[in-house]
Amino acid sequence: MQDGGDRSGWDTPMKSAIESLIRSARVVVVDDEPANVAVLTRLLAVEGFSNVVSFTDSPAAAEALDDLEAIAPDLLVLDLFMPPPDGFAVLDRVRRQLPEDDYLPVLVLTADSSPEAKQRALSNGANDFLTKPFDLSEAVLRIRNLLETRVLHVHLQQHSDALQARLDEHEAVERDAEIRHGRLTAEVTRVLDGVGLFMVFQPIMRLSDDVFTGAEALSRFTTEPVRSPETWFANAAEIGRGVELELFAIRKAVHEAQALPPDMFLSVNASPHTLLHRELLPIVEGSARPMVVELTEHEHVEDYAQLERRLGELRQLGARIAVDDTGTGYASLQHILRLHPELIKLDRFFVTGIDTDPVRRGLATALVQFSEDIGATLVAEGIETEAELRVLRELGIEHGQGYFIARPSPLPLRLGWPIAANH
Numbered sequence: 306m307q308d309g310g311d312r313s314g315w316d317t318p319m320k321s322a323i324e325s326l327i328r329s330a331r332v333v334v335v336d337d338e339p340a341n342v343a344v345l346t347r348l349l350a351v352e353g354f355s356n357v358v359s360f361t362d363s364p365a366a367a368e369a370l371d372d373l374e375a376i377a378p379d380l381l382v383l384d385l386f387m388p389p390p391d392g393f394a395v396l397d398r399v400r401r402q403l404p405e406d407d408y409l410p411v412l413v414l415t416a417d418s419s420p421e422a423k424q425r426a427l428s429n430g431a432n433d434f435l436t437k438p439f440d441l442s443e444a445v446l447r448i449r450n451l452l453e454t455r456v457l458h459v460h461l462q463q464h465s466d467a468l469q470a471r472l473d474e475h476e477a478v479e480r481d482a483e484i485r486h487g488r489l490t491a492e493v494t495r496v497l498d499g500v501g502l503f504m505v506f507q508p509i510m511r512l513s514d515d516v517f518t519g520a521e522a523l524s525r526f527t528t529e530p531v532r533s534p535e536t537w538f539a540n541a542a543e544i545g546r547g548v549e550l551e552l553f554a555i556r557k558a559v560h561e562a563q564a565l566p567p568d569m570f571l572s573v574n575a576s577p578h579t580l581l582h583r584e585l586l587p588i589v590e591g592s593a594r595p596m597v598v599e600l601t602e603h604e605h606v607e608d609y610a611q612l613e614r615r616l617g618e619l620r621q622l623g624a625r626i627a628v629d630d631t632g633t634g635y636a637s638l639q640h641i642l643r644l645h646p647e648l649i650k651l652d653r654f655f656v657t658g659i660d661t662d663p664v665r666r667g668l669a670t671a672l673v674q675f676s677e678d679i680g681a682t683l684v685a686e687g688i689e690t691e692a693e694l695r696v697l698r699e700l701g702i703e704h705g706q707g708y709f710i711a712r713p714s715p716l717p718l719r720l721g722w723p724i725a726a727n728h
Contacts, residue, residue, distance in 0.1 A: 326456045327449060330379035334359040335366040335395060336414065337387040341437070345382065345414075348441050349448070363387040367395050373402050378409060379455050380448060383431070385415040385422060393429060400430040408458040410451035414439060486544055492528060493541045497553055501528030504558050505713035506565070509572065509684060509706045512698050519570035519597065521706065522558030523713050551579040552588070559592045564716040572597040572627065577606045581615050590622050597648060599627040600640055609643045616644060627684070641679075649676055653687020653707070660692035666700065673701050 332354055336342050342359045349357050358376070360366035367390045369376050381399065385392035396411060403409055410432045415422060418436040426434055433447050496502045506520040524534045532540070541550040555573045562571040575598050579585060589596055598619060606612055616626050627648035628640045641649060651672060659665040669685075676683040685697050688707030697705055 327452045328353045330452050331356045332380045333378040334382045336384040381411045507713040508711045521572040524554045548579045570595040574599045596624045599629045648682045650684045656687045660696045
């Protein structure tokens, strides 16, 4: 049989897929002459069309076609002159049901060869017109061509629906992101306006004589919804105001730290971007006490040379540099090698259970030696038990902080300054 249409530009998988869809398409034949229906049905079966539904009773066909979704035709082969409702009426009922973006091809097979019948049929929505008696090969070819168009239309519609679904999803994500951005902006702005942020200070103790030598300033948030400080700063960074919030907290810490004894240093946390911001230098310069700036590990350092220059400027103002969370990631070790900090803070992960874990003790021992070699002070974080404190002292770690020594609290601290820890 002749191949319908030029598919020379299609690859083999596409040809096979289209051919499979054509052969499985549902063809509905409506003709009041049973002989015509039988001949056409057998011919389609021989050609591999296995999903053919036929009607020789036009009222039954009209009733069935009144529910297109249920019968789900891919092609309608329709006679015109039948007992009421005739083919024109059936065609009109079918077309009124179809959505505007749907395409259901209709092939009219009729004995009326008059131009008027053809014009009326095509005007009413028929896609092709063939008069009886018809050439069987031509009829099958026309059916194939119409089905091919139907298959391609359905494929295009599905592709369009998928694109629309992705577009809708993207727009929904953008709407949600916009709503989230607006909410976070309002929350962070409220904090920057002075509502919901307060500072607490955790003492740092010299372990050799139990004297508090400094305090780390930590941010706490009361604004709803309740979130950790890390989440607040991450949310601020998400909307492009992370540095602004960090600087706000550092200013607040410097101001409140005036209540500390004058010989105590103040330690504040700053990300690489905040360290590079021009407003940090005057804040440090205006501090009434020595300052330690702790470099956090949460951001990637894009330009170490630029950061080294800024740290040099901070050192000229009397500040010391600390690297926070040492041991928990590659970045903190790289910070130590590149930035030569005066303080190295051993993360609490390596302090917790150090009295029972030889691996943790081994790492701490190595860091004690490393700190001595580079002239840095080692500070152990997260000390929570007397046994941990005892082991840290035995290892020669110089300074420490943690709940066992003193919990973070607002100023003025409940503890006197300077005093021995009450453990």
